[in-house]
Amino acid sequence: MSERKxxxxxxxxxxxxxxxxxxxxxxxxxxAVLDLTEESSADTVAAITEAGGTALAVGADVSDxxxxxxxxxxxxxxxxxxxxxVNNAGILRDxxxxxxxxxxxxxxxxxxxxxxxxxxxxxxxxxxxxxxGRIVNLSSTSALGxxxxxxxxxxxxxxxxxxxxxxxxxxxxxxxxxxxxxxFIQTDMTKATAERVGMDWEEFVKAxxxxxxxxxxxxxxxxxxxxxxxxxxxxxxxxxxxxxxxGGPRD
Ligand code: NAP
Numbered sequence: 001m002s003e004r005k006x007x008x009x010x011x012x013x014x015x016x017x018x019x020x021x022x023x024x025x026x027x028x029x030x031x032a033v034l035d036l037t038e039e040s041s042a043d044t045v046a047a048i049t050e051a052g053g054t055a056l057a058v059g060a061d062v063s064d065x066x067x068x069x070x071x072x073x074x075x076x077x078x079x080x081x082x083x084x085x086v087n088n089a090g091i092l093r094d095x096x097x098x099x100x101x102x103x104x105x106x107x108x109x110x111x112x113x114x115x116x117x118x119x120x121x122x123x124x125x126x127x128x129x130x131x132x133g134r135i136v137n138l139s140s141t142s143a144l145g146x147x148x149x150x151x152x153x154x155x156x157x158x159x160x161x162x163x164x165x166x167x168x169x170x171x172x173x174x175x176x177x178x179x180x181x182x183x184f185i186q187t188d189m190t191k192a193t194a195e196r197v198g199m200d201w202e203e204f205v206k207a208x209x210x211x212x213x214x215x216x217x218x219x220x221x222x223x224x225x226x227x228x229x230x231x232x233x234x235x236x237x238x239x240x241x242x243x244x245x246x247g248g249p250r251d
Contacts, residue, residue, distance in 0.1 A: 004054070006080040007231065008032040008072070010062050010119060011089030013040035015187035016138070018047075019220030020086050020227045025053030027228055029084060032075040034058040054079070062089045062115030072122040081126040084231050086136045087116040087159075092189060094148045094196065105151045112155035113162070120166060124175070133175035134231045137163045138223075139242060141183045141250045156181070160242050167240030176239035178230045183246025184208040185218040213248030 007024045011017040013035030025031045025048040033041040033048070033055050041057035048055035056079050060071035075082050091111045093104035116137055127133025142149050143156040159179055166177035184190060186205060194204035205217045226245050229235055244250060 004028060004030050004080070005084055006030045006032065006075065006082045007084035007086065008034055008058075008075055008082045008119070008123065009086040009088055010034045010115065012044050012086075013042075014044070015189060016182065016185060016220045016223045017086070017088040018044040019224040020088060021055065022048055022051070022053075023221070023224035023228050024084065024086075024231060025055055026051065027231070029231070030054040030056070030079045032056050032058050032071075032079055032082065034060055034062070034071055034075075034089075036061055062087075062119055063110035065118055068115075068118040068122050072119075076126065081130065082123045083127050083130050083132055084134045084136075085119055085123045086138075086227055086231070087119055088138045089115055090138060090189070092149075092152060092192065094152065094193070096148055097150050100150060108151040108155050109158075112152075113158050116159060116162060120162075120177075124170060127170065127175045128173045131174045133170065133173070134235070135163075135166055135170075135175065135177040136227050136230045137177070137179045139163075139179040139181040141181055141244060141246050143181060144250055163242065164240045171239055174236070176230070176236060178235075178239060179242045180223055180226050180230070181242055181244045181246070182223050183218055183244070183248070183250065184212065185220060185223060187220060212246070216247065218245065218247060 007029045009021040012021040012033040035041045038057040038059040045055040060067040139159040140156040163179040
């Protein structure tokens with residue numbers, strides 16, 4: 001019998017999630033590539049499969065309870081009980097506080113916090129049953145405060161508290177929970193930010209890189225490397241931590 005573990009990576013159709021899914025697959029895990037629709041997971045699944053890995057496309061909205069329940073059931077029956085979870089799905093609805101709508105506040109809380117809660121609550125029973133599990137939550141340097149992101153920074157700070165509490169509650173079942181707080185990573189999300197502030201993408205990357213101690217923008221693989229560590233067997237004594245992966249202390 002194969003000892004292969006099953007991972008779920010949310011928001012894995014593109015960007016950081018796609019890189020994390022590919023990395024976990026190359027580490028030998030079977031990976032459920034969860035995104036809003038199965039179609040949006042197709043490219044990630046194809047890349048993993050072509051590289052010789054095992055992946056399953058799962059369409060689900062992480063902020064919707066029924067959708068999450070159905071997704072976890074599908075992963076369990078088609079791929080095996082999930083014991084690794086990477087809560088990566090995310091959205092931006094940036095605006096200054098005085099212009100921020102309740103809808104934009106709720107949407108961000110819904111995907112990041114409600115989504116991470118629903119996913120973690122759903123998979124913990126499989127982790128507890130296996131007496132082993134790894135939960136990795138995506139926070140952000142924005143958790144420390146960022147203009148125009150009162151909703152997002154609150155959600156990303158919330159992810160850190162959520163992570164630490166999961167670490168405390170689930171540790172005795174062999175389950176660790178850690179957070180990764182990326183700085184500036186070159187993805188569609190930051191491309192959208194460049195557009196919003198009216199900057200050319202190349203200029204935007206250059207300006208961001210200038211402020212980063214290692215003098216470059218991050219790439220999704222930088223985050224995938226950290227996720228691979230937290231998901232690994234050997235990281236079992238590391239829990240409740242927040243790792244800033246930002247080319248410096250916080251940028
Ligand atoms: P991205 O390119 O915008 O990708 C986000 C993914 O999440 C997309 O595939 C999106 O699906 C999916 N998604 C959105 N809402 C969802 C929902 N309700 N249910 C399921 N999937 C959903 O973003 P990214 O830059 O890779 O960011 C990934 C994570 O890292 C996010 O949590 C983000 O906040 C965090 N982060 C990013 C940076 C950065 O600089 N890029 C920095 C710090 C933290 P669709 O494609 O279908 O919309």
